[in-house]
Amino acid sequence: MDARTTVSEYYEALRTGKPLGPYFADERAGDDAFVKFGISECLVGGEQIRAGLRSQTETTTDWEVTSHALRVCERDRHAWFSDDVSMVWTDTDVARRHEFDTRWSGTLEFTSDGWQFVGMHVSTADQL
Incomplete structure (x- = not known):
């Protein structure tokens, strides 16, 4: 599988409610913590990314x-x-539907488990 397919499969896992944590690599000794920026959160470190x-x-x-x-x-x-x-989802805690046009960027590394994210940034594309 190539990196493009990994990104596309991540989107599909998001759509279908499959676990997303396995798409992120584990940090190695001496690494600074990996970071995943979402629309409303910043998750630092593999453990926090997977929990989030x-x-x-x-x-x-x-x-x-x-x-x-x-x-x-x-x-x-x-x-x-x-x-x-374009992303749309329902927050089940408050029964509220969310809709955003977003921009994504990220970095992947080829590991023994295939292509995995080592950083990701998702932001809204709102005009100022």
């Missing part, structure tokens, strides 16, 4: 994730991507 994604999966449903401009560059054991993504 687990909570997100448990408290949200009915995801729609539409990629509009996926761009991926892959080199040997590293890859990076960017995308414009």
Whole structure:
């Protein structure tokens, strides 16, 4: 599987409520903590990233994730991507539907488990 397919499969896992944590690599000794920025949170370190994604999966449903401009560059054991993504989901804690046009970027590393994220940033594309 290539890096582009990994990003697309992550979107599909988000849509279908499958675990998202396995898409993120484990930090190695001496690494600074990996970071995942979401629309409203900053998760620092593999443990916090996995816990945050687990909570997100448990408290949200009915995801729609539409990629509009996926761009991926892959080199040997590293890859990076960017995308414009429309996202819609329901927060089950408050029974509220959310809808955002977002921008994604991130970095992947090829590991023994295939391509995994080592950083991700998701932000809204609101005009100022």
